[in-house]
Amino acid sequence: MEIEIELKFIFNEDFADNLYQTLNKWHCISSKNQFLHNVYFDTAERNLRQLDMGLRVRTIDEKSVQTIKTAGKVIGGLHQRPEYNEPIEGSRPELARFNSKIWPEDSDIQALENALIPIFSTDFNRQSWLIEIEEDTLVEVAYDVGFIETNQGKVPLCEVELELVKGDEKQLFTLGKQIAQIPDVRLGNVSKAQRGYMLADNATFPIKKLVHSPIDEKLSIKQALLVNLQHGLKQLQYHENCYIENKTRETLQEFLQGIKFLHQNIILFKSELENFNKAPWIEDLHWLARSFSWLDEYFTHARLLEDKGFYLRKSPKSKLLKATIKHQKQLLPNDDAIITILKSSRYCQFVLTFTQWLIQLEKSTFSGDKSNNIKAFSVNQLDKTWGQVSLALKNNDALTAEQFLSFQGLIESSLLTGLSLGNVFEKQKSDAFRALWLDIKQGLDEFSMINIISEIAQDETDSVLRQDYLKWIKRKEESLLSALHQSKQQALRKTLYWQEEQN
Incomplete structure (x- = not known):
């Protein structure tokens, strides 16, 4: 078993030269260019998906390796997930080759294998570099350009992944912050597998109302703070991705709720963590709040115009009133202005810095006594x-x-x-x-x-x-x-x- 630790960026291939220039600043031990064909398998009932597992067969130069990834976690753009790899002959998975401990008790592995069908495929060209960073750290940078394809159609794929091969996790962020300066790049918290399943199932990203943070009474104060901040960041990033995908303003309402939730937790916990108010991501959170502060006004106008202005139906000169409100609404920032912020280097740096800070907080030792x-x-x-x-x-x-x-x-x-x-x-x-x-x-x-x-x-x-x-x-x-x-x-x-x- 390996624990895959990687930063994932959604990239724009128009800026490939910027990526090459950035990587040229580092000591490259080796590089290669390969074409990867990947087929992801599951049952028709999505049994593996229900177990939070992802199964693929990857073929490179006519050699195949099956990989299964089990439940992990995503914080910001940092993906941490156990994975198991086994070489196989042909293109069909052989589940018995995997360590039996990964399966739930009483699993019928043979029956599961017999029920497997191809769900989607990813085909992409991968340029990769093995970068040596200080403190004996090695990072593999992979630049993937291609497609995710199902019988429902196909969508383009363009990503940069930074995987920690060995050494200090902090150095992953050192390189990541330089890549985050490239135009039109965002941290990705959605995997290729997630995107493939959504395409295969003809699914979209639904709006998710902000709900209670999943803390419980057994946690210390600092542990609860960590859970809350992760909860807020997840709300933020999920609806950022929703908006990029579908351009509906209602997703931004929940994006703004994520900002407000994080701000409220700064107020609640400011005296419980030393120098919390000086955390390196807080000023950028305030910038983000200012950048989207107009949304409350936008949705006030939108509510007035709902159902063809039903709220205004008995107002004097209602048609004139609706026209005036519609004009005011149109003066607020448009989609291009919103996309510019969400794809800006500053926003990407904010999520990256916040992610690194959360990882460091997670590694801290928290007191579990009753007073805390x-x-x-x-x-x-x-x-x-x-x-x-x-x-x-x-x-x-x-x-x-x-x-x-x-x-x-x-x-x-x-x-x-x-x-x-x-x-x-x-x-x-x-x-x-x-x-x-x-x-x-x-x-x-x-x-x-x-x-x-x-x-x-x-x-x-x-x-x-x-x-x-x-x-x-x-x-x-x-x-x-x-x-x-x-x-x-x-x-x-x-x-x-x-x-x-x-x-």
Whole structure:
């Protein structure tokens, strides 16, 4: 068995010369150029996929090797996965050649082998270089250009992989940071096998709502921080890839949620890790947040225009109003501007630096004593966060729309705190508590919509039309305020689930 440790970059072959120039700066021990034909196998029911295994037969110069990769992990663009390799004759897998320990107990290996069928193939030309780096480190750089093909069609493949052959893992990142400076390059957290399965199954990347981080009460505070940051980065990268693939703005809404989740965890854990605020990736996270800060405004405009502007149907001059809102929406950054950021060297360097920092944090020794337990920490943080919300809202029985909106950021931060720490408590109670506050958040989103109309009304030169707009706005606000006050009262009476478990 080998543990494959590699950085994977999605590349643009237009910049191949930049790659060659970058690699020429390093000591190259050897290089070669090969054509690789790979066939990936599974059963029709995807039994191997369900076991988180990938099986391929690779043929180079008429010699075949079967490889099976078992469950591993991906952090940022760093892939770590156990793999088993065995030479075979022909192009059909021979599962009995693999170490029997990789299979679940009571597996019928022969029956599994008999049921195997080709799922997809990858054919690509591979240029590879064995690079020697300081501290006795060897890294193999592979530049692959070709196609992934199934009976559903084929898609282009262009990747650069940096695999640690031996030595210090940190040196992998040293070389990676230079490759990240090449234009139009991104860290890849989706493998060739994942892309092949999706093509074979005619699947797309669905939008995934940000959910609770999978921490549990047995973790130390620093271990929980690690899990949370990995959770946020995964949300970010997954929806980055979604957007690159399908260009739908709804994916960016969850991309932004990933940014906000990471930022909330900096606030929550800033005093628990020495020099956390000075981590080398934080400034770039703030840059990313600024770069996509317009998205909240974009989705406010989008909600106003949903269902052919159904929300505005009884507003004065609704057609004119919809045209004005549509124009404002079109002034916000377009797809080209978004792609420029996501394929920028700065964004790639951010993910790479963040990944390296997470790997180093993972290798740290964490205390597991009771005083450093995440559950006690979670109780304290949830008390603090929701205490601020309660203090702000409890003594205000007649809040105006502006006052409600002034608490929008506080409520959103509190909901993100729940997603960061709530998993250590009973999920059913946590979800019931969140539901009421999510209703309030939805109401505040509607206030943001009304604000857009209010701004348009203030700029209206026709005094009669302006007054008509303001009357419509007032009716909307009064109705919404009534509903929000009722939701607020119910939410404030709700038992605090984290305190209930302490009693």
